[in-house]
Amino acid sequence: MKDYQPDFHKLHFDSIQALRGITALFILLEHIRFLNCGAFGVDIFFCISGFMIMFSTHKDSGFFLRKRLIRILPLYYLMTVGTFLLLLLFPGMFEQTKADPVFLVKSLLFLPFDIGGGALQPLMRIGWTVNCEIFFYFLFFIGLRLSHRFRGLICAVLLLAFTAAARLLPSPPAFLEFYGNPVMLEFLYGMAAYYGARGLYALYLQNRLPGFRKHVPGQRLPHMGFFLSLTALLLCFAGLIATKPTINILGFRRIFVWGLPAFLIVMCSFLLGLGMRKIPPFLIRLGDASFSLYLVHYYPVMLLDRAVFDFSACTPFSLSGAAAAVCISLVLAFASRELIEKRFSGWLRSRLIKPVSLP
Numbered sequence: 001m002k003d004y005q006p007d008f009h010k011l012h013f014d015s016i017q018a019l020r021g022i023t024a025l026f027i028l029l030e031h032i033r034f035l036n037c038g039a040f041g042v043d044i045f046f047c048i049s050g051f052m053i054m055f056s057t058h059k060d061s062g063f064f065l066r067k068r069l070i071r072i073l074p075l076y077y078l079m080t081v082g083t084f085l086l087l088l089l090f091p092g093m094f095e096q097t098k099a100d101p102v103f104l105v106k107s108l109l110f111l112p113f114d115i116g117g118g119a120l121q122p123l124m125r126i127g128w129t130v131n132c133e134i135f136f137y138f139l140f141f142i143g144l145r146l147s148h149r150f151r152g153l154i155c156a157v158l159l160l161a162f163t164a165a166a167r168l169l170p171s172p173p174a175f176l177e178f179y180g181n182p183v184m185l186e187f188l189y190g191m192a193a194y195y196g197a198r199g200l201y202a203l204y205l206q207n208r209l210p211g212f213r214k215h216v217p218g219q220r221l222p223h224m225g226f227f228l229s230l231t232a233l234l235l236c237f238a239g240l241i242a243t244k245p246t247i248n249i250l251g252f253r254r255i256f257v258w259g260l261p262a263f264l265i266v267m268c269s270f271l272l273g274l275g276m277r278k279i280p281p282f283l284i285r286l287g288d289a290s291f292s293l294y295l296v297h298y299y300p301v302m303l304l305d306r307a308v309f310d311f312s313a314c315t316p317f318s319l320s321g322a323a324a325a326v327c328i329s330l331v332l333a334f335a336s337r338e339l340i341e342k343r344f345s346g347w348l349r350s351r352l353i354k355p356v357s358l359p
Helices: 014-030 041-056 064-089 101-108 125-146 151-168 174-179 182-205 224-246 252-257 259-275 281-288 290-296 298-308 316-352
Strands: 114-116
Touching: 014 041, 014 259, 014 281, 014 290, 014 316, 041 125, 041 182, 041 259, 064 101, 064 125, 064 290, 064 316, 125 151, 125 174, 125 182, 125 290, 151 174, 151 182, 182 252, 182 259, 224 259, 252 259, 281 290, 281 316, 290 298, 290 316, 298 316
Parallel strands: none
Antiparallel strands: none
C-alpha cells in the first residue's frame, strides 16, 4: 500500500505551533527581571507570522483582513481598555504611562505616539508588537488586492519602502518612525521561510532531502535530520540568549543578529515536524494560547514583582515567585483562549464572515 503524503498546503504545522508556545514562554521570562532572557521571542513571532500568512492565503484569501482583525482585536482592545481603567484607579502602578483619553483612542486606532520618555508605544506597552502585526496585515492586504500571486513580493516592497523612508527623512513623523522600524523587515524572513519550507517538503516527498526519509509504517527511529535540526535549533536559541546584552532593541543590527536565527529556528521547527510522528499535545495547546499568553502575562508578572516577590535578584523566594508567575499566566492564558479567542471571536466570525457556498 502506497504511503499517503499530503500536499504542502494541507499540512498541519504542529511543530511550528509548539514553537509559538515556547516563544511566548520566553517573552514571559523576559519580564521576570532576574531572568530577562526572552526578548528575541518577538523576532520569532514575526517570522512565524510571515510564514503562516503566506501559507493560509495560498488557496483561500477571502475576508483576509476581516479574519485577522477578528482574531486580534477583541483581546487587544480588552487589554487596552483594561490598562486605561487601571491607570485611572491605580496610577501609581505605572512609571510613565498616564490615563490620557487621547492615548486610549490612538492605541485603539494603532496610531503611534510618545507615551513618555521618547518611547513610541501604545497605552498597553507590550502591545507594540500587535501594532506591528496589524500594519503588516494591512500591507499584505494591499498586496493581495493587487495580485494574489505576487502578494508576498508587493508586501515586501512596501515594507522596504517604509523602512527606507523612515531612514531617509531627517525628522520622520511618529507613524513613519514606528512602522518604518527595521524590525518590521523580519516579516520578510517569515515569508521567505514559507517558500523555503515548500521547497524542502518537495524534496522530502521525492526522498531527496538529506537526513530525512518519508515515513514508513512501523518505523520507530527518528531521521538523522531530526537530530541535526534539533541541534541547530538549540544552538540558535543559545546564540539568541548569549547575544541579548548586545542588542539595540529597535536597531538594524537586530534583524541580522536576532532575525536570521529566528528564521533558522522556524525552518528547523518545520524540519522537526517532518522527523517527529507526534508533537506533545501540551505544547500544541500552549501554541494555541500563545497570543493570549503574550498579552495577559505582563500585569500578573509586574504585580507579583512589585507587591509580593522581588524579581530584581535570583533568590529561592524570587524563584518561587517566577514559578507562580508562570502558573498564573498560563491559567489566565488558557482561560482567555477559551473565552475570548474561541468563543467570542468565533461568535464574531459566524456573523461577519460569510460561508463559502459550494457549487
